[in-house]
Amino acid sequence: MKNYIKLIACSISVSLILGGCVGADIGKESAKQQDDLEYPKDQYESVLTYKGEGYDLPGGEKNEKIANEHKEEVVKATKEYLKKEYRTDVEVHNMVGNQDGVTVFYESTGPLHFYATAIVPIDSKNKKVMEEKVWTLEGEVEDAIRAALYVYLFEDEFKALDKQVEGFSSEFNLVGRTIESLQNVGGIGYMKPFYFTQSMDLDEAINPVYELYMKNPDASRDQLKRAYKPDLFNPKYFRVSIQFFMEDPKAAPDPKVLKEMVNTIESNSEIPKGTYRVYLHDNFVNKKSSEGVKKNSLSQSAPDYIIK
Known part of the structure; x- marks a missing residue:
């Protein structure tokens, strides 16, 4: 049973992570005019209004109803588990x-x-929340904490990244995901409307910082910085995935825009070091999966990552 749930849980974050794998193939195609392409309203929604409504996991309707009836128990169990374990x-x-x-x-x-x-x-038969058996997908919270530690330690670099992506948004009429969608169906670590980050467990530069934080979550920023090992940093273990959507619902992703963004990121020495992937989608997301990758999406991704 646990293995099955792992597969389900994987779909939450993998939709964003593996979306890049799809984009890596289709990103080399030429963008075409939408020709007033209409997406079924029961399946797709504008990224400008999508807040997570309609997100779905297989076979969960009955248990979702039970969970809502016992919301206080579910919330309490979740909070207690994360406080104890992390x-x-x-x-x-x-x-x-x-x-x-x-x-x-x-x-x-x-x-x-x-x-x-x-x-x-x-326990759906007895409509019972199994509070003592809460668990998390292997490595998910650990990766999220490591990614958040990078942001905490390299505040100036991430401010530069925020400034850069916001500049792209204004210059090219691009938009990102709503904060509500990140809250309701994000679940993938450090996330902003235009990007998310991943830090892998093989990252020897940040692992001492993670270990210190787990021993002492009240450690100061200076203490955590002293634990960081810059000489061991390998960009392939820290990834930044930038995702933009066209603001115009009828506009197709523009390869010229993607190319200009990629060139700017490659030349920007102020943003965080790491491996970058850049995606450009049209205006819509799949409501059930929250995924933005579609046949007309463009990307600069595997095997042509931007390495900084």
Whole structure:
């Protein structure tokens, strides 16, 4: 049963992570005019208004109803588990039923900021929340904390990245995801409307910082910085995925815009070091998966990552 839920839980974050793999192939295609392409309204929504409504996991309707009836128990179990296992306080934003329980989307509330998920099993026959059996997808919270630590340690570099992507938005009439969608169906670590980051467990530069934080979550920024090992940094273990959407609902992704953004990112020495992927989608997302990648999406991704 646990293996099945792992597959379900994977779909939450993999839709964003693996969306890049799809984009890597289709990003080399030429963008074509939308020709008033109409997406079924029951399946797609403008990224400008999408807040997570319609997000769905297989076989979860019954358990989602039970979870909503026992919301206080689900929230309490989630918070207690994360406080005990990860020394982290969280705010729960959303619950989505799965076949064997409920997937809880939450946001950290401490100095480290990230989004992630927890799985709360439910005995649907007896309509009982199994509070003592809460678990998280292997490595998900750890990766999220490491990514958030990078942001915490390299504040100036991430401010430069924010300035850069906001500049792209203004210059090329591009938009990002709503904050509500990140809260309700994000669950993938450090996330902003225009990008998210990933830090892998093989990252020897940040791992000492992570270990210190887990021992002492009240450690100061200076203490955490002293634990960082810059000589061990390998950009392939820290990834930044930038995702833009066309503001005009009838506009197709423009390869000229993608190329100009890629060139600017390559030449910007002020943004964080790491491996960058850049995606450009039309205006719509799939409501059930929150995915933006479609046949006309463009990307600069595998194997042509931007390495900084």
